[in-house]
Amino acid sequence: MESTLDSVNRAEELANKVAGESGFDEDERHRIALAVREATVNAVYHGNHYDPKKKITVGFESSGVGLTVTIRDQGTGMVPEELPDPLAPENLLRGSGRGIFLIRAFMDEVRFRTLDPGTEITLVKRRGSAEHKEA
Amino acid sequence: MTMKASTRQVNGVTIVDLSGRITLGEGSVILRDTVRDLLGKGQKKILLNLGDVSYIDSSGIGELVSAYTTVRNQGGDLRLLNLTKKVHDLLQITKLYTVFDVKDDETTAVRAFAS
Numbered sequence: 714m715e716s717t718l719d720s721v722n723r724a725e726e727l728a729n730k731v732a733g734e735s736g737f738d739e740d741e742r743h744r745i746a747l748a749v750r751e752a753t754v755n756a757v758y759h760g761n762h763y764d765p766k767k768k769i770t771v772g773f774e775s776s777g778v779g780l781t782v783t784i785r786d787q788g789t790g791m792v793p794e795e796l797p798d799p800l801a802p803e804n805l806l807r808g809s810g811r812g813i814f815l816i817r818a819f820m821d822e823v824r825f826r827t828l829d830p831g832t833e834i835t836l837v838k839r840r841g842s843a844e845h846k847e848a
Numbered sequence: 849m850t851m852k853a854s855t856r857q858v859n860g861v862t863i864v865d866l867s868g869r870i871t872l873g874e875g876s877v878i879l880r881d882t883v884r885d886l887l888g889k890g891q892k893k894i895l896l897n898l899g900d901v902s903y904i905d906s907s908g909i910g911e912l913v914s915a916y917t918t919v920r921n922q923g924g925d926l927r928l929l930n931l932t933k934k935v936h937d938l939l940q941i942t943k944l945y946t947v948f949d950v951k952d953d954e955t956t957a958v959r960a961f962a963s
Contacts (some may be wrong), residue, residue, distance in 0.1 A: 718873045743934060750905055754872055800943050808914040811906040811942055818941050 716761040725750040744819035751812040760788030777838035853877035867900035870908030892924025899930030
């Protein structure tokens, strides 16, 4: 997909559709779709910097366990451990920096992998995990 | 659905009725421009009615925070009205629910600006 906001919207719509087909309820579909949106924004904006020569790929895999979404960009890479904590008092009123935090809050498993070039983020949502996550 | 914003005055408070999605791109820009225009006109008591906001992402949350700090830095006040469950949940997760003054009733919210 192109490195555009249209791709972000398309990935979000696809996530909502696939999550519905995978049996997730409305609340979970919203959370999955938002996590995919945030990851795709990162890929298009922070990764590829809207460069028309660089692409992103978004893959969905539904299984008996749950839904796995993989998003790849062709950017210069990122170090998620170095991102500031958006809940820290000094960061609470910042105008950005909540995307990865929301992805982690809404998905059961989040993995990063450095590519050459780029970054791959894998998001996993297990079936029936909502109550566990909110507990 | 793209975002729409319309403003009205109630007892010296500017109520901004927002509807649609506040997300990266158009939605965030409309919110930013609306607040900037109000401040430019000297309207510093701003109540954002989010009752018809169906969706918000991290960019939209950031825009709400930026609007809040911008208005406060100019000696004004920005409060929130009628959060949907999705927006309420997002503000709780991000610990911003404690930052914003949030009301469910317009009359109460307008009155709160006087206190």
